[in-house]
Amino acid sequence: MLVSSRSAEEYRAFFALTDDDLAGRVLDCSAGASGFTAALGAAGADVTAVDPTYVDRDALRDEVARSAAAGVALVDAHDDRFTWSWYGSPARRRELREAALAAFLDDLDARPDRYVVGALPDLPFEDDAFDLALCSHLLFTWAGSFDAEWHHAALTELLRVADEVRVYPLVHLGAGEPVAFLPALLDRLRSEGRTVRLVPVAYEFQVGATQMLVVRR
Ligand SMILES: C[S@@+](CC[C@H](N)C(=O)[O-])C[C@H]1O[C@@H](n2cnc3c(N)ncnc32)[C@H](O)[C@@H]1O
Structure with missing residues (x-):
């Protein structure tokens, strides 16, 4: 599995985060x-x-460098399945990732x-x-x-520790095929009394991956 370094800007878009959302734990x-x-x-914020x-943490530093290269190769291998509408350009995406990784490594020490x-x-x-758990x-x-x-x-565990869980994206890695078990999983959560919503977000990279899952207890 890749250990990637998405930025806070990307997270805000994936999860349609407002300042109110970020006021809690x-x-x-x-x-x-x-x-x-x-x-x-x-x-x-309390994050x-x-x-x-x-x-x-030493192995992690090596792994994130390897993952950055592998992540770019994955996009290149499926270039017809990605849109640059949100990023604007590959260079902008790379810039966000590099800044996020540097901030992460500094904060990990600090x-x-x-x-x-x-x-x-x-x-x-x-x-x-x-109050809120995010899973990207x-x-x-x-x-x-x-x-x-x-x-x-995993979702049951996240709902044990947090009132609300947001998950993005809802498709497979790479080409972004739909996840066959998603509808049945959502039905199961609803049958257990959870509030389940699929919410549009103003972000797209894998073509068609424009919804997040929001589940509340
Ligand atoms: C593709 S990365 C995503 C990292 C970050 N959320 C992002 O969007 O850039 C997937 C992460 O899931 C972590 N992971 C793997 N198995 C896990 C598990 N069972 N529970 C929680 N995290 C796990 C990996 O170590 C890896 O850092």
């Missing part, structure tokens, strides 16, 4: 080398990042306690520890590696 789950916690933390790779080792579907947090490019993106049961367990 926020969790970036599967944060990888994302710059979200660094940027929002610097602005005074925590969790990812299994934080267990070995505020190490904000970067917690943990993995779904068993997070190391108390019930109700957060793990669930659904890696549905080739994690099945429907795992996704259900």
